[in-house]
Amino acid sequence: MTVELRHLRAFLAIAAEGTITRAAARLHVTQPALSRTLRQLEAHLGARLIDRSTHHLRLTVAGHAFQPRAAAAVTAVDEALDPARAGTWPLRLGHAWSALGEHTTPLLRRWKQEHPDTPLQLLRVDDRNAGLDRGTVDVAVIRGEADLPAEVNTVALLLEPRVAAVAADSPLARRTRLTLRDLIARPIAVNTIAGTTALGLWPPDDTPDDTIEVANTDDWIAAIAAGDAVGVTTTATAITYPNPAVAYLPLAGVPAVTVHLAWKQPPSHPAVPDFIALAQRLIPAPPSTTGG
Structure with a gap:
């Protein structure tokens, strides 16, 4: 059997909707046809992608591994066939x-x-x-x-050298350079999604007492500008995200x-x-x- 784009769309719809019924309605096909398409894909791959043992379907380990590959393939085909991009x-x-x-x-x-x-x-x-x-x-x-x-x-x-980021009206902002130890008395803003700073950057016997977790750079800067936290980043952030309420200072004793x-x-x-x-x-x- 040759796998077609419809097999990938069927799998992705089931993964997104959680039930055959909703996935079939989304794709405008019958439930038996959708179930058959999924079985064909699983037979081709030699692996079970969807756990059907419960009412709400779940991805298997193989399904989780296959999902980003299927999504990437569908995205690539859709973009290649987009008339606006001809x-x-x-x-x-x-x-x-x-x-x-x-x-x-x-x-x-x-x-x-x-x-x-x-x-x-x-x-x-x-x-x-x-x-x-x-x-x-x-x-x-x-x-x-x-x-x-x-x-x-x-x-x-x-x-990229690391720098410290502190509120511009903080006493720390009047310093010419800072160390990791200078920051531990304040909560550390940590971008848990894509940041490069974690508590492991500090020595084990001298780590900050508190952190504020954020999911993106905008929220990271907002927390520091408000005086709720301090942060560690690289010189690229200071260049790309200048903010009058945030001071970026050289950070000594840390690797680039x-x-x-x-x-x-x-x-x-x-x-x-x-x-x-x-x-x-x-x-x-x-x-x-x-x-x-």
């Missing part, structure tokens, strides 16, 4: 925050000059892998360590953060190798890949 095929560059900092604009401008027929689309995705695992981007900017599958290639592009470019192999866009080469040409190579 004649253009944008290269999608994903980032969770700050893109490439001070290098972002020069890189975008140079790409436009050298590749005028291939638009470069910058996408912010609040995700540790900046949308790469979901197939929503072709290349991802990833800071620090990330859990990436074997088919993903990475290159260390640059090192390695910024990687990551892409799937084979590439999801034919221009990926050209983009990697351009980025490496414009941005000086880091002296090492330690840090994170």
Whole structure:
């Protein structure tokens, strides 16, 4: 049997809706036809994708692993067949925050000059892998360590020094530089989705007493500007997110953060190798890949 796009759409609809009934209504097919399509897909893969033992269907371990691959395949086909995109095929560059900092604009401008027929689309995705695992981007900017599958290639592009972020009216803002110890008396704002700062950055015997968890950079900055917390980030944030209520100060005694470019192999866009080469040409190579 040859797997078709309808098999993937059927699986994704069932996974999203949780029942065959609702999924069938969503796809405008009968329930028996949808169940048959799912069985065909499972037979082809040699694995059970949906646990049917309860009234509300659930994904199996294999189903959870297959879901992002199926979603990426459907997204790629939909975009390829989108009439609005006929004649253009944008290269999608994903980032969770700050893109490439001070290098972002020069890189975008140079790409436009050298590749005028291939638009470069910058996408912010609040995700540790900046949308790469979901197939929503072709290349991802990833800071620090990330859990990436074997088919993903990475290159260390640059090192970003860490800085402290404090409220501009805080006594700490009057200092010329700070240390991790200077921050422990205040709650630490931690971006749990895509940030590079965790309590493990501090020595085990000298860690902060409290944290404020946020899910994106906007909320992180808001917490610091309000004086509710302090934070640790990189110089890219200070460049990309200047705020009169937030002071960014050099942070002594901490390792820099390695910024990687990551892409799937084979590439999801034919221009990926050209983009990697351009980025490496414009941005000086880091002296090492330690840090994170």
